[in-house]
Amino acid sequence: MIMNTGLKTILFAAPAVLGFFVPMALGGSGAVYAACVLVAIFAVMSYGLDIIVSDLGEVSLAHTVFFAAGAYTTALLSASAGMGPILSLAGSILVALAVAALLGFVTLQLREFVFSLVTYAVAVVAATIAQNWSFLGGSDGLRGIPPFEISLLGFSARNDQELWPVAYLLLLVAIYMVSSFRRSKLGKAAMMVHLNQRLAVTSGVDPQQTRLQVFLLSAPITASAGWLYAYQRAYISADVLEAYFLILMLTAVVVMGRRLLLGPLAGVALILVQEKFFSFGGYVDKIILGSVLIVSLAFLPNGIIGLFASIRTLFPRRTMPIGKTIPERS
Amino acid sequence: MNLTQQLVNGIVLGHAYALIAIGWTVLLGVARLVNFGHGQMYMLGAFVTWYGISRLGLPYILAIPLAMLVGVAVGYVMQRVMLQLTLKQDLVSIMIVTLGFGYVLHGAAALFFGSTGQILSTPLSMEDVYWGDLWFTYQDIAIVIVAILFFAALKYIIDRTRLGRLARMVAEDPQLAELAGINVKRVYLGVFAFEGAAVALAAALVAPRTPILTSMGFDEVIITFVVVVLGGIGSVLGSYLAGLALGLFVAFFGAFVSPAYAMAAAFAVLIAVLVIRPGGLAVSPGGR
Amino acid sequence: MNTRPVLETTDLKVAYGGNLALDLPRIAVRERELVGVVGANGAGKSTLVNSLLGWSRGSPKVSGKVLLDGRDISALPPHERVKAGLLLIPEGKLVFTQMSTEENLASTADDAPAGQGRRRYSTDEVYALFPRLYERRHHLGSQLSGGERQMLGIARALRLGPRALLLDEPSIGLAPRLVSTVLETVRSLVDSGLTVLLVEQNVHAAIEVVDRLILLERGRILAEGTASEMRDDPRIAEAYLGAHV
Amino acid sequence: QAQQPIKVGVIFPLSGGAGPQGQHVTQAIQAMASIINDAGGVMGRPIQIISRDDESTPAVGVSRANELISEGVSVIIEGWNSPVTLAMQPVINRAGILDITAISKADPILSGEGNPLAVRLNSSNSQDGAVIAKYIGDSGAKRVAFLTENDAYGNGAQEAIEAELKKMNYQYEKVAEEKFPFNQADFRVALTNVRAANPDVTVAINANEGLGMPALIRQAKQSRLPGKLVTAVGTVAPSVIQVAGEAANGVLGADIYFPDVEPFASNPENQKFVKKTQEMFNYTPDKYMALGATALQVWAKAVNELKTLDKEPIAKRIRGGNFTGTVMGDIKFAPNGQLESNHKLFTVEDQKIVVRPASN
Amino acid sequence: MSGVTGPVLRVEALGVSYGALVALDDVTWSVREGEILGIIGPNGAGKSSCYDAVTHLVRRRGQVFLNGEEVTDIAPHLLAERGLKRAFQQNAFFHEMTVLENMITVLQDRYGTGLVATTLLPFAEARRRRDAVEDARQRLMRFGIPEAYHGLKPTNIPYGTQRMLSIALAYGSGAKALLLDEPAAGLGGKDMTHLIDLLISLKQERLALVVIEHHMDLIMSVADKIVVLEQGRLLATGTPQQIQSDPRVLEAYLGRAQ
Numbered sequence A: 001m002i003m004n005t006g007l008k009t010i011l012f013a014a015p016a017v018l019g020f021f022v023p024m025a026l027g028g029s030g031a032v033y034a035a036c037v038l039v040a041i042f043a044v045m046s047y048g049l050d051i052i053v054s055d056l057g058e059v060s061l062a063h064t065v066f067f068a069a070g071a072y073t074t075a076l077l078s079a080s081a082g083m084g085p086i087l088s089l090a091g092s093i094l095v096a097l098a099v100a101a102l103l104g105f106v107t108l109q110l111r112e113f114v115f116s117l118v119t120y121a122v123a124v125v126a127a128t129i130a131q132n133w134s135f136l137g138g139s140d141g142l143r144g145i146p147p148f149e150i151s152l153l154g155f156s157a158r159n160d161q162e163l164w165p166v167a168y169l170l171l172l173v174a175i176y177m178v179s180s181f182r183r184s185k186l187g188k189a190a191m192m193v194h195l196n197q198r199l200a201v202t203s204g205v206d207p208q209q210t211r212l213q214v215f216l217l218s219a220p221i222t223a224s225a226g227w228l229y230a231y232q233r234a235y236i237s238a239d240v241l242e243a244y245f246l247i248l249m250l251t252a253v254v255v256m257g258r259r260l261l262l263g264p265l266a267g268v269a270l271i272l273v274q275e276k277f278f279s280f281g282g283y284v285d286k287i288i289l290g291s292v293l294i295v296s297l298a299f300l301p302n303g304i305i306g307l308f309a310s311i312r313t314l315f316p317r318r319t320m321p322i323g324k325t326i327p328e329r330s
Numbered sequence B: 001m002n003l004t005q006q007l008v009n010g011i012v013l014g015h016a017y018a019l020i021a022i023g024w025t026v027l028l029g030v031a032r033l034v035n036f037g038h039g040q041m042y043m044l045g046a047f048v049t050w051y052g053i054s055r056l057g058l059p060y061i062l063a064i065p066l067a068m069l070v071g072v073a074v075g076y077v078m079q080r081v082m083l084q085l086t087l088k089q090d091l092v093s094i095m096i097v098t099l100g101f102g103y104v105l106h107g108a109a110a111l112f113f114g115s116t117g118q119i120l121s122t123p124l125s126m127e128d129v130y131w132g133d134l135w136f137t138y139q140d141i142a143i144v145i146v147a148i149l150f151f152a153a154l155k156y157i158i159d160r161t162r163l164g165r166l167a168r169m170v171a172e173d174p175q176l177a178e179l180a181g182i183n184v185k186r187v188y189l190g191v192f193a194f195e196g197a198a199v200a201l202a203a204a205l206v207a208p209r210t211p212i213l214t215s216m217g218f219d220e221v222i223i224t225f226v227v228v229v230l231g232g233i234g235s236v237l238g239s240y241l242a243g244l245a246l247g248l249f250v251a252f253f254g255a256f257v258s259p260a261y262a263m264a265a266a267f268a269v270l271i272a273v274l275v276i277r278p279g280g281l282a283v284s285p286g287g288r
Numbered sequence C: 001m002n003t004r005p006v007l008e009t010t011d012l013k014v015a016y017g018g019n020l021a022l023d024l025p026r027i028a029v030r031e032r033e034l035v036g037v038v039g040a041n042g043a044g045k046s047t048l049v050n051s052l053l054g055w056s057r058g059s060p061k062v063s064g065k066v067l068l069d070g071r072d073i074s075a076l077p078p079h080e081r082v083k084a085g086l087l088l089i090p091e092g093k094l095v096f097t098q099m100s101t102e103e104n105l106a107s108t109a110d111d112a113p114a115g116q117g118r119r120r121y122s123t124d125e126v127y128a129l130f131p132r133l134y135e136r137r138h139h140l141g142s143q144l145s146g147g148e149r150q151m152l153g154i155a156r157a158l159r160l161g162p163r164a165l166l167l168d169e170p171s172i173g174l175a176p177r178l179v180s181t182v183l184e185t186v187r188s189l190v191d192s193g194l195t196v197l198l199v200e201q202n203v204h205a206a207i208e209v210v211d212r213l214i215l216l217e218r219g220r221i222l223a224e225g226t227a228s229e230m231r232d233d234p235r236i237a238e239a240y241l242g243a244h245v
Numbered sequence D: 001q002a003q004q005p006i007k008v009g010v011i012f013p014l015s016g017g018a019g020p021q022g023q024h025v026t027q028a029i030q031a032m033a034s035i036i037n038d039a040g041g042v043m044g045r046p047i048q049i050i051s052r053d054d055e056s057t058p059a060v061g062v063s064r065a066n067e068l069i070s071e072g073v074s075v076i077i078e079g080w081n082s083p084v085t086l087a088m089q090p091v092i093n094r095a096g097i098l099d100i101t102a103i104s105k106a107d108p109i110l111s112g113e114g115n116p117l118a119v120r121l122n123s124s125n126s127q128d129g130a131v132i133a134k135y136i137g138d139s140g141a142k143r144v145a146f147l148t149e150n151d152a153y154g155n156g157a158q159e160a161i162e163a164e165l166k167k168m169n170y171q172y173e174k175v176a177e178e179k180f181p182f183n184q185a186d187f188r189v190a191l192t193n194v195r196a197a198n199p200d201v202t203v204a205i206n207a208n209e210g211l212g213m214p215a216l217i218r219q220a221k222q223s224r225l226p227g228k229l230v231t232a233v234g235t236v237a238p239s240v241i242q243v244a245g246e247a248a249n250g251v252l253g254a255d256i257y258f259p260d261v262e263p264f265a266s267n268p269e270n271q272k273f274v275k276k277t278q279e280m281f282n283y284t285p286d287k288y289m290a291l292g293a294t295a296l297q298v299w300a301k302a303v304n305e306l307k308t309l310d311k312e313p314i315a316k317r318i319r320g321g322n323f324t325g326t327v328m329g330d331i332k333f334a335p336n337g338q339l340e341s342n343h344k345l346f347t348v349e350d351q352k353i354v355v356r357p358a359s360n
Numbered sequence E: 001m002s003g004v005t006g007p008v009l010r011v012e013a014l015g016v017s018y019g020a021l022v023a024l025d026d027v028t029w030s031v032r033e034g035e036i037l038g039i040i041g042p043n044g045a046g047k048s049s050c051y052d053a054v055t056h057l058v059r060r061r062g063q064v065f066l067n068g069e070e071v072t073d074i075a076p077h078l079l080a081e082r083g084l085k086r087a088f089q090q091n092a093f094f095h096e097m098t099v100l101e102n103m104i105t106v107l108q109d110r111y112g113t114g115l116v117a118t119t120l121l122p123f124a125e126a127r128r129r130r131d132a133v134e135d136a137r138q139r140l141m142r143f144g145i146p147e148a149y150h151g152l153k154p155t156n157i158p159y160g161t162q163r164m165l166s167i168a169l170a171y172g173s174g175a176k177a178l179l180l181d182e183p184a185a186g187l188g189g190k191d192m193t194h195l196i197d198l199l200i201s202l203k204q205e206r207l208a209l210v211v212i213e214h215h216m217d218l219i220m221s222v223a224d225k226i227v228v229l230e231q232g233r234l235l236a237t238g239t240p241q242q243i244q245s246d247p248r249v250l251e252a253y254l255g256r257a258q
Ligand SMILES: Nc1ncnc2c1ncn2[C@@H]1O[C@H](COP(=O)(O)OP(=O)(O)OP(=O)(O)O)[C@@H](O)[C@H]1O
Pocket: C016, C017, C021, C039, C040, C041, C042, C043, C044, C045, C046, C047, C048, C057, C058, C059, C060, C091, C201, E152, E155, E156, E157, E158, E159, E160, E161, E186
């Protein structure tokens, strides 16, 4: 058993280290770094949504709001207040927590479509506010975000290549958080509430508290993606609240097959690679993206990953060990 | 400020909203299905009507059934593809697959119809009616009448007829419905085909009010969503009233405050309503 | 009495994944016969009645033939078999919880034809059988007690005009008094022309009403015979003992 | 080596609501590239246009810009939607590539924050405000209503008009002010309010050419809006008139370029450009297309003059510089990079743009 | 009231109404540790409603005491935390999980690790998780669910075994008072024997058990005390012997079966 755990740790650690060298392995050009940084950022953004969709079983359409909360807070704190990345990250997380608490409170009683609708309504209201409130730059957005620089460590990132270590670290942290969440009591409680609320209650789980807590975990993850995105793009406008990011997140979460730890990452990579390197123009791309969604959900019960059963072991199932991993009893 | 004119605007708008939402009311309430491609199906209905009139030279009255036919076909194909998900009642996947269909429809329509704006003009939309200070078109009258008739018929069918009961049985437990001798797959296909036809009809009637673009549909799906949820999921009467209320709200909010924030305000109201009454307006609190 | 079987199955094999849950060479139920199927939990009783209808909440592999009045219905989907007159009252969820008792009872299958030994019960007739349902006719299914749901499940099937009825543990959740009422009702339905395959855990009660009894174990027939023969069968006694304590 | 083409990146929306216009601008730039190549190219090398679709989405625009940067383009001509331009500016600037904004109107584009060496061709809100204000003053209208798109562009345009009117010390009453979101297509509620105010002039500011503007024009006509309907500069292109149909007749607008009106009609550069575009794409260029083509032309002139592709000298040559013999005639850029332009009022008659005789 | 001799669970004047229908009215009973209380009554008598009232799943009148402490206003999940557990008449599972996962999930209060601890001490968490698997397996076996079923989805195991699983899930990591709603429904043969053994062993663990049951042989043989409900009202209380000879009970419930 101990061996088993050790082995597993290595199994996880090895790809984690190797992953850092992916852009170099792909040639290390500016475009590759730009793509990799974006994949990392959007994957982190999607992980926030992933725990809502996969574990809580709800489709939140308000996650762009958390993303925007991170991005706007960072833009304001860094461009206007001159704060560094660490402080702006803290600020982003705090703001996201506040928004999540509010949203969580409002949607406490709501389920399924109604939940989706209300979260969507929140996103629309947020977009209206962002577009019209001059404090947030209105429809012109916020400019003048300085480069990512942590003077304390003497670290500065002026381009995507230099930003990559930060993005990759953020990605690793997000994945680790999600995996921890799923193994923790809270993750189990979320599944219980998702699968059978009555039974969850009589097993001592408070559904509303659970939902609120999951929201409070999910929001900072997505917001931290917004934080880095602000630095990467150096400009933030109300477009971060648009459907583009929402669809990107949703697709990433489901396309590879739901409840896979690395699913959102692979999903984002797939979408961005298609969009950047195999683009056929806006409309054909739409048809492709739509078809991928349809095919992977309607015809591949295990997602795209199901097609490659052999590499499936790399994507550990979210749920607990099932029959076969239990040691034989004598 | 001309309040009577705003009232007319609101009533027409409200019936248009209700009409656009009707297919989804049936989907959601009767079969517990969702369709995020609804807006794009609306767009497609509008463009097929336009194509029928201006390219094929059909009279309006024939272009409508053509659009509905295409709607039926799209609805059928969609459901055919999702049948397994539907039988499994995998709502999250269904939401996202229909979103994917919306994408495909948008892309395909833009490639086929082009992405320039078009005017869908019908014999009714060209006829303005002026009553003293009031102004509307025959198209507006048609929208109100068709919406009322459609809702009345639907209410009757769902509540009173075998067909409606059938669909409700399938909605609740498809497997148990099978044991009652119901061809579950056919009901699902039928409900989706109905949705396609209903939204195409709505498009053929409502779209002539404004220019049409292949990129539209987003607003329609949102409005539908609001109407259906606010009305209480599955309540036919509820969604009629919710549509009407939303139309009046948008008109009067626009009149007294600003059209710029009408939708955001409607959402704010919606959120407030749902926090107080999670089941929407139609269902009594604590019921069920 | 006509002795041609109304319901017959040959070489019925059902497997879940790799596990063979049922393997029966032949079972036949004749006109106006009440055949009981008993056996321990997991013996395959539900699997048997479900697969006769080609129905399941899981996804089993079914092979073999099912004949209704000599007609091979193995290839038909469940709803077609229902229309042909083969009706199942499953175990577990029996009623539509979002509909009232009255609506639950409203006929749903396409004009189930009468004749050929089929009789559709009218709403009044089922209310007469189960007065409790009449009192609760405006309640939603979700508001009924467990036993009321069980009654409604049986009543629904009768409304559909069965030729042959498959009953999966109808006595679950019924008060003792009602158990015997229900089983006697089933008996009288059979006497008035219905053909029934009855799965029952309560051997004690079942043996009083059935014509023949089949004892299943691990998907195979362990014993079969008329009620009186089986009453003294030691293997039955074993099962019986469990139920009786 | 001399054969190696010089790559020019072009980013406009090619799909979505603004797709048709973006495609046209891209085509105009291609036509101009072909004219330049026929005349020997740039520094003796041909121009190769690499075009990308920003889908009117800043995030997509930024990735497209990154793509073009790694393709090694020497200049990027971009910009239909201001937020997309604002998002791309820092990215292109950091990569050390010259960025010319063709259309996007937002003022911060020239603020120097995203790109200290910005260049823009389309007129700014304040330039536009003057001509409309002047018209209102000349017409003697006292009751003025505004129907304004509620974003930076719309509000800015309205402010500019009002500021000009104030500067003129013109006495008028603002009888209605209705704001609406960019993607609005049904203006009946707003128009009802405006109509009730009985204005002499209604200024419509709506940059949504595919949907909003034609809808607004039609519905204004149908609702029997009293007074004159004046549209903000550059919002009524031939495509708008085509969609709006007969309802467009009588609408008043202003713009900076008309292919067949003096001084453009007799300008040989313009004639060449119009002919080439018609030949290649079977389309008569509009203002946006002319601006796109001029952007490329100005850049090519600067490069040929300075014999370098470097960003800084070229930008400095353009900003505050004069150019002769362009599609737009002899032109001048302000020191902040803004092209200075001349506005002309026009009315729509018989669904055709008819330029009003110059009154200045 | 002393915790040792006083009742573990006591309900007083409990009442439930659904609109105009009074499903339960003025019902009082109590159960001590190591005692089995049977609740019987005709269909629709209000037995299940009584459980819903005790566990605070419906709006109700009256009072509930757990270990002598009033818990009337405590939220349902907190009641569970305090050791008041229940099973449902209709089987309740976490459907997409296997039987074993179901069991592990309800053991979270014992083996679960908080989010922070999981993040910071992953190895400790893994150890606890392994313990949970082992414990869950043992518990399932104890509740008569053979290992062959552990890897299947709950709806794919025989109905009788599903019943046992429902009870196992309700009991979870342990309970002071356990309410079972017709546990024997659908059980027969060996499974019935198992159930009886299980009830007796739970009783020996000093658990306070309340069992709704229509299965007279079972309830009469294991219950220490029986409450009879009819049309929402308390018809009789007493020992099995008293109940079996009570003419009102015979009339209303047992009929001529006895
Ligand atoms: N959906 C399924 N998937 C996998 N195995 C199944 C499924 N349904 C039943 N089985 C297996 O088939 C066997 C027979 O089950 P069945 O439900 O028919 O028993 P039963 O006799 O009806 O038992 P009970 O009296 O408990 O209802 C069991 O071993 C069970 O595990």
